Amino acid sequence: MKDGSPSPDTRARIIAAAEQLFRDIGFQKTTVADIAKTLSMSPANVYRFFASKKDINEAVAELMTGRKRIRLEAVASEPGTARERMRRLLTEMHIMMAEFADADAKIQEMVAVAIAESWSVIHDHIRDIDTIIANVVREGIAEGEFSDVDPEVAGPCVRAAMTRFCHPSVLVMCRDIPQPTLDEQIDFILAALGAGRQETPRRAREATRAT
Amino acid sequence: MKDGSPSPDTRARIIAAAEQLFRDIGFQKTTVADIAKTLSMSPANVYRFFASKKDINEAVAELMTGRKRIRLEAVASEPGTARERMRRLLTEMHIMMAEFADADAKIQEMVAVAIAESWSVIHDHIRDIDTIIANVVREGIAEGEFSDVDPEVAGPCVRAAMTRFCHPSVLVMCRDIPQPTLDEQIDFILAALGAGRQETPRRAREATRAT
Numbered sequence: 001m002k003d004g005s006p007s008p009d010t011r012a013r014i015i016a017a018a019e020q021l022f023r024d025i026g027f028q029k030t031t032v033a034d035i036a037k038t039l040s041m042s043p044a045n046v047y048r049f050f051a052s053k054k055d056i057n058e059a060v061a062e063l064m065t066g067r068k069r070i071r072l073e074a075v076a077s078e079p080g081t082a083r084e085r086m087r088r089l090l091t092e093m094h095i096m097m098a099e100f101a102d103a104d105a106k107i108q109e110m111v112a113v114a115i116a117e118s119w120s121v122i123h124d125h126i127r128d129i130d131t132i133i134a135n136v137v138r139e140g141i142a143e144g145e146f147s148d149v150d151p152e153v154a155g156p157c158v159r160a161a162m163t164r165f166c167h168p169s170v171l172v173m174c175r176d177i178p179q180p181t182l183d184e185q186i187d188f189i190l191a192a193l194g195a196g197r198q199e200t201p202r203r204a205r206e207a208t209r210a211t
Numbered sequence: 212m213k214d215g216s217p218s219p220d221t222r223a224r225i226i227a228a229a230e231q232l233f234r235d236i237g238f239q240k241t242t243v244a245d246i247a248k249t250l251s252m253s254p255a256n257v258y259r260f261f262a263s264k265k266d267i268n269e270a271v272a273e274l275m276t277g278r279k280r281i282r283l284e285a286v287a288s289e290p291g292t293a294r295e296r297m298r299r300l301l302t303e304m305h306i307m308m309a310e311f312a313d314a315d316a317k318i319q320e321m322v323a324v325a326i327a328e329s330w331s332v333i334h335d336h337i338r339d340i341d342t343i344i345a346n347v348v349r350e351g352i353a354e355g356e357f358s359d360v361d362p363e364v365a366g367p368c369v370r371a372a373m374t375r376f377c378h379p380s381v382l383v384m385c386r387d388i389p390q391p392t393l394d395e396q397i398d399f400i401l402a403a404l405g406a407g408r409q410e411t412p413r414r415a416r417e418a419t420r421a422t
Binding site for chain 2: 119123126130147149153154156157158160161163164165167169170173174176177179180184185187188189191192193194
């Protein structure tokens with residue numbers, strides 16, 4: 001680089017290398033020297049971008065939660081009624097966290113460290129999930145599918161009502177508790193949002209009237 | 212005892228002594244010899260009642276969960292509308308588990324062992340909670356306060372929707388997540404049961420008409 005300032009591309013390469021090493025050899029065992037070696041650079045160069053290994057882990061945690069957010073936003077914006085989209089979104093949240101619960105110990109260690117050391121990243125991720133849910137609630141109200149609830153309150157309530165299916169530790173601890181099923185819990189949540197009592201959303205009713 | 216059969220009273224005294232020792236010196240440190248010594252009896256006599264320390268712990272776990280069940284049943288049967296009783300029941304469930312989450316390490320160790328070794332006791336306790344909730348749901352439907360949901364499905368769904376406030380590990384892990392509040396979550400659950408849209412229950416409406 002001509003101006004000597006840290007390149008965003010190098011930053012991204014360090015994060016990618018760190019994530020790969022965390023997955024391959026584990027978070028605790030990975031040193032900044034290992035990350036530098038993978039990229040054929042000096043540890044001093046890594047430290048130009050990150051003050052500490054904690055900062056690298058935080059960046060990896062942001063990358064991972066960012067991927068999950070994108071995946072959930074994509075599911076939430078697929079075509080369908082708000083009720084259908086909410087069901088798909090909550091099912092995807094469950095699948096995503098069940099994948100994590102089944103992942104190997106190295107990935108779980110990485111996330112445990114993220115929770116302990118980079119709580120703000122996890123907290124932001126929880127807020128992102130609340131926002132994605134709240135947006136589907138807002139659209140459902142606009143479509144006349146859901147009751148006139150406060151989406152900002154409903155988002156966290158829906159997320160909390162899914163804890164048994166979406167919190168990685170709880171998923172593992174509650175594996176042997178048969179009830180409720182995922183679909184029963186989603187039906188329950190949809191009822192709380194006022195869906196289900198009015199089977200045909202307003203848009204569909206208007207479309208029917210128009211024909 | 213004349214017939215030489217184990218006395219139920221002695222059995223209860225062994226369980227009480229074990230619980231006290233688990234609380235005082237911890238589950239791992241307590242031996243069957245300690246329990247016998249407290250009661251001025253021989254370890255052999257303790258083994259007439261319990262095949263192993265695991266069996267004693269299971270009996271202690273049953274005693275403790277039984278106390279919780281009685282406390283919840285009492286709250287659920289206090290006077291009031293089904294909506295009021297459900298709110299009090301869920302609030303009590305939260306208070307009870309928050310007390311446990313704040314309890315000292317020895318009690319938490321005892322329960323951790325119960326979960327690991329006497330899972331059937333915990334499982335039965337979860338089913339008891341589902342039944343207590345389902346009974347309030349059933350009464351709420353009969354009173355015209357709640358929608359015509361299936362109480363056997365609603366019980367586990369309500370319990371699962373309260374996980375963030377009632378599961379001891381989750382309570383601790385989620386302490387720093389501000390939303391939802393307990394009352395917001397209970398309102399959400401009541402909405403799922405169809406309460407809240409019809410403010411005056413049938414019994415109250417009939418009483419009003421009768422005057």
